[in-house]
Amino acid sequence: MTKEELYERLNEVFRDVFDDEDIVVTATTTSDDIEDWDSLEHINLVNAVEKEFGVKFTMAQVTGMKDVGEMVDIILATKNQ
Amino acid sequence: MKELEYPFDSEYILKKAKSLKRTLLSDGSTRIVKRIAVLGGSTTHDIIKILELFLLNYGIEPVFYESEYNMYWQDAMFGNEELDSFSPDMIYIHTTGRNISEFPDITDSKEVIDAKIESVFSHFTEMWEKLQEKFGCALIQNNFELPDHRLLGNMDGSDMHGRVCYINELNRKIAGYISERDNMYLCDISYLSAVYGLDKWSDPFYWHMYKYAVSMPAIPTLAFNIANIIKSVYGKNKKALALDLDNTLWGGIIGDDGVDNIVIGQETSMGQVYSEFQTYIKSLKSLGVLLTVDSKNEEENALAGLNRPDSVLKPDDFLAIKANWEPKSRNLTEMAEFINIGEDSFVFVDDNPAEREIIRQSNPGVAIPVMDKPEEYIRALDRGGYFEVTGLSADDMKRNEMYIANAVRKKAQSSFADYGEYLKSLEMEAEIAPFADLYMARIAQLTNKSNQFNLTTRRFSQNEIEAMAEDPAYITLYGKLTDKFGDNGVVTVVAGRTEGDILHIELWLMSCRVLKRDMEKAMMDSLMDACRDRNIREVKGYYYPTAKNGMVKDFYAVQGYELISSDEEGNTVWSRDVASYNRQNEYIRVVGNE
Numbered sequence: 025m026t027k028e029e030l031y032e033r034l035n036e037v038f039r040d041v042f043d044d045e046d047i048v049v050t051a052t053t054t055s056d057d058i059e060d061w062d063s064l065e066h067i068n069l070v071n072a073v074e075k076e077f078g079v080k081f082t083m084a085q086v087t088g089m090k091d092v093g094e095m096v097d098i099i100l101a102t103k104n105q
Numbered sequence: 106m107k108e109l110e111y112p113f114d115s116e117y118i119l120k121k122a123k124s125l126k127r128t129l130l131s132d133g134s135t136r137i138v139k140r141i142a143v144l145g146g147s148t149t150h151d152i153i154k155i156l157e158l159f160l161l162n163y164g165i166e167p168v169f170y171e172s173e174y175n176m177y178w179q180d181a182m183f184g185n186e187e188l189d190s191f192s193p194d195m196i197y198i199h200t201t202g203r204n205i206s207e208f209p210d211i212t213d214s215k216e217v218i219d220a221k222i223e224s225v226f227s228h229f230t231e232m233w234e235k236l237q238e239k240f241g242c243a244l245i246q247n248n249f250e251l252p253d254h255r256l257l258g259n260m261d262g263s264d265m266h267g268r269v270c271y272i273n274e275l276n277r278k279i280a281g282y283i284s285e286r287d288n289m290y291l292c293d294i295s296y297l298s299a300v301y302g303l304d305k306w307s308d309p310f311y312w313h314m315y316k317y318a319v320s321m322p323a324i325p326t327l328a329f330n331i332a333n334i335i336k337s338v339y340g341k342n343k344k345a346l347a348l349d350l351d352n353t354l355w356g357g358i359i360g361d362d363g364v365d366n367i368v369i370g371q372e373t374s375m376g377q378v379y380s381e382f383q384t385y386i387k388s389l390k391s392l393g394v395l396l397t398v399d400s401k402n403e404e405e406n407a408l409a410g411l412n413r414p415d416s417v418l419k420p421d422d423f424l425a426i427k428a429n430w431e432p433k434s435r436n437l438t439e440m441a442e443f444i445n446i447g448e449d450s451f452v453f454v455d456d457n458p459a460e461r462e463i464i465r466q467s468n469p470g471v472a473i474p475v476m477d478k479p480e481e482y483i484r485a486l487d488r489g490g491y492f493e494v495t496g497l498s499a500d501d502m503k504r505n506e507m508y509i510a511n512a513v514r515k516k517a518q519s520s521f522a523d524y525g526e527y528l529k530s531l532e533m534e535a536e537i538a539p540f541a542d543l544y545m546a547r548i549a550q551l552t553n554k555s556n557q558f559n560l561t562t563r564r565f566s567q568n569e570i571e572a573m574a575e576d577p578a579y580i581t582l583y584g585k586l587t588d589k590f591g592d593n594g595v596v597t598v599v600a601g602r603t604e605g606d607i608l609h610i611e612l613w614l615m616s617c618r619v620l621k622r623d624m625e626k627a628m629m630d631s632l633m634d635a636c637r638d639r640n641i642r643e644v645k646g647y648y649y650p651t652a653k654n655g656m657v658k659d660f661y662a663v664q665g666y667e668l669i670s671s672d673e674e675g676n677t678v679w680s681r682d683v684a685s686y687n688r689q690n691e692y693i694r695v696v697g698n699e
Binding site: 037040041042043063064067068071072075082083086087 | 116150321
């Protein structure tokens with residue numbers, strides 16, 4: 025899977041979870057950029073991302089993520105293991 | 106909505122929660138509004154979000170109160186203005202093993218452990234009593250899931266120092282307490298977590314990250330379970346099964362294979378599968394679920410199959426048998442009319458996905474479990490929660506007999522030229538009296554279940570019914586009807602509030618199984634008698650239209666009331682004086698509560 029394909033699928037997950045078809049995520053997107061992205065929705069998002077890519081984040085990974093780019097790096101690293 | 110029916114895709118529901126809610130809210134259906142307080146011992150945000158979807162799908166529009174994180178006990182014990190003014194219809198207490206404050210130490214004596222159990226248990230009983238006293242509404246309480254780890258290994262379950270042993274004991278005490286109360290329901294997360302898989306249910310990731318004691322992926326399973334309890338309490342259970350025969354109740358096609366060659370009975374493993382399924386269906390019947398056959402077959406063949414000595418279900422077990430070549434959707438509609446229940450009270454059980462799809466499209470509201478593998482038929486029906494039991498009333502268990510008696514009455518009716526003669530022949534006797542202790546549960550159930558013959562469609566909890574019975578300002582009456590075919594139980598409820606010398610009828614409803622029996626006339630007679638006893642001069646009746654109560658639009662007109670006002674929504678107010686009332690009932694012998 026290329027990074028581009030990954031972003032495309034990730035975008036769909038964001039659109040589903042936040043029920044907003046206009047969302048476009050990039051590496052620098054953070055919770056400040058999406059109105060509904062609060063700590064409670066974050067759980068849902070992480071959960072949906074895990075299911076989409078068939079990965080399971082550790083607590084350390086989830087607590088360490090600063091933006092979407094870091095999330096993508098973790099997904100790629102886990103998938104390529 | 107298919108997405109919210111068992112077996113649902115939890116991931117999909119979690120991900121699409123927002124758009125599912127949008128779709129449900131815009132489907133134009135009418136729903137009853139219920140105020141539900143969720144008191145949590147851990148995070149409840151997404152539990153509420155998903156519970157809302159399942160409830161909307163069941164025709165209930167919830168308004169929620171959510172306690173602050175882990176404030177369930179404080180909210181209950183010390184009060185909270187927001188909760189107090191919320192006045193809930195129902196309270197769900199979401200506590201889990203994470204809320205057990207004391208566990209045994211390995212050096213504890215039996216006395217110490219008993220004291221710990223008592224202390225944990227009384228923490229809960231105090232809270233339940235306080236909530237009951239303050240709100241008097243229904244409570245749903247979780248028991249505890251089994252522990253995540255076992256210090257003593259297998260002995261954890263047999264030694265009093267083990268947490269497994271300890272939690273089992275607490276769960277027994279909770280069950281004992283709930284079983285003695287009418288207004289309290291167990292949410293059995295001990296069972297649910299076992300079915301789901303305890304390791305996944307209690308995944309520590311979700312606790313440590315977000316203080317979810319039940320893991321996020323398990324939330325739809327929990328929410329569905331809670332929704333089933335709530336919809337059952339509010340009378341939204343299914344009532345009947347429409348069962349296919351070939352490859353559903355037995356293996357093979359009876360028309361092709363012949364009655365001797367269908368698969369049923371103890372001789373083969375597949376035969377045993379179908380026998381177990383039939384036994385399960387028979388047990389549902391003993392709970393009051395109505396059984397019908399909806400099958401593409403010659404009737405003669407259908408009966409031959411059911412008459413086999415090794416068939417657990419016999420033709421007599423069914424209220425109606427439609428074995429013909431008509432579309433199954435039409436058969437189902439006809440059976441609903443015959444039994445006098447809504448089509449949406451049916452669960453359609455058929456192994457053929459094409460037949461299921463036709464019913465889905467042509468009979469909206471019918472529940473359609475996925476019946477793909479015979480060995481999983483029981484589970485498919487059982488887990489769907491269609492007949493969730495929240496109280497075992499004698500009436501429920503007798504329901505089949507009552508409907509059968511009704512069918513016999515219908516036949517009898519056609520042999521009389523004059524309807525009055527027919528009514529006379531029924532030898533009806535009614536017990537009409539003020540609300541009595543014995544019937545409070547049934548009366549409350551009727552106010553929540555009756556939709557058609559219901560003038561005001563006001564729903565009451567048992568506590569509210571009891572309060573009304575004690576309030577001197579109220580005139581209350583229940584009616585119980587017996588005839589030569591059997592006892593129909595309590596079938597009608599009337600309640601009015603007096604104001605000076607005027608009575609306002611706030612509640613008038615009747616079960617449709619006694620339509621056209623003149624029972625409403627007998628009730629009106631008794632109500633007028635009660636009015637005379639209290640020197641009431643005028644009676645005012647109210648009709649509030651809903652999607653389902655069109656049949657009583659003109660009830661008060663027929664009863665000789667005068668229309669005094671109406672508004673653009675169709676609400677009408679009626680009046681008549683007591684003095685000029687003439688008794689109407691001719692065919693029912695009325696007795697009081699003896």
